[in-house]
């Protein structure tokens with residue numbers, strides 16, 4: 042192991058000190074703790090040879106010039122906001138690994154034919170306001186100004202919080218990179234899932250950030266006495282929901298077994314039965330269904346198959362079925378050219394290259410279709426994330442910096458459509 046790993050782990054530990062709740066890590070968008078973390082990060086970037094500033098949307102931007110000042114930049118970043126009671130690596134690893142890579146270039150006096158901009162976005166988790174990807178969307182030129190009018194649970198408008206933070210709601214459009222100013226977007230992030238650990242691999246190459254569709258499903262059967270209504274005469278909404286849950290699981294499991302690259306997952310995460318008494322047959326059930334896949338066609342076909350199955354089950358059981366789509370987001374495929382460049386660096390590091398989809402959303406999504414985009418996943422213990430038990434090894438952190446440096450040194454610009 043080189044010195045990157047130990048240094049990076051120490052910085053991540055120090056960075057976790059910027060929290061609203063002592064002993065826990067909670068750093069929400071535009072809080073005073075977020076601002077203190079941003080100041081600390083800007084100072085670190087300055088020591089790494091970068092010019093650091095805060096952009097109008099609250100993103101920390103550190104710029105390391107290339108051989109010619111003002112050259113287009115390779116963007117590398119992730120987020121520095123956290124969920125409540127978070128782990129210390131989600132988001133923060135990607136930002137501090139990028140700073141470590143640039144610090145090494147600076148230490149060795151290496152300049153590239155392009156600039157590097159390290160970005161520490163402020164709002165990936167979407168915990169404080171009911172919106173997400175504020176910083177990355179602003180840089181990608183996709184910010185929706187309606188977000189500024191949203192309020193947190195104390196009634197504070199995002200626009201006011203942003204102004205108090207040191208941002209400028211009126212100038213957010215200026216945060217967008219103009220055509221020709223940016224070359225690509227790279228993000229290093231913990232996997233937040235168990236695949237790399239199961240494969241015995243420290244890192245992986247992301248194929249796409251999964252698209253997701255969510256449904257709210259309502260079933261209406263007939264409530265009745267648990268003792269007196271014979272089984273054949275029941276219209277049990279909860280038994281129907283149970284059968285539907287297993288049907289959804291079967292569709293996803295069959296697809297995933299047939300083609301692991303398909304990466305289809307389906308989850309019933311919440312279920313509520315009424316009236317909810319030990320001696321009453323459930324007459325009404327509401328449950329959620331979440332379906333994700335790296336390819337939109339795979340997700341759409343799966344949703345259609347699952348809902349057709351639900352209809353069959355409802356009809357056979359004499360239960361009314363109502364389905365509402367509550368969320369639908371397209372997949373964000375990583376650019377083939379960037380995937381190849383990341384893969385080549387992984388191979389040069391002596392690691393078997395494994396490609397895998399991302400089941401969780403990331404800042405990189407905001408750049409899909411705008412800039413060539415790609416992600417390097419880093420193994421995390423037990424796949425645990427959004428939890429203080431989140432854990433990575435210093436060796437894997439070290440490797441992530443070395444691979445990132447290697448990607449930078451071999452970086453080749455591709456056209457945005459590639």
Ligand SMILES: [Zn+2]
Nearest residue numbers: 120131132165
């Ligand atoms: Zn994250």
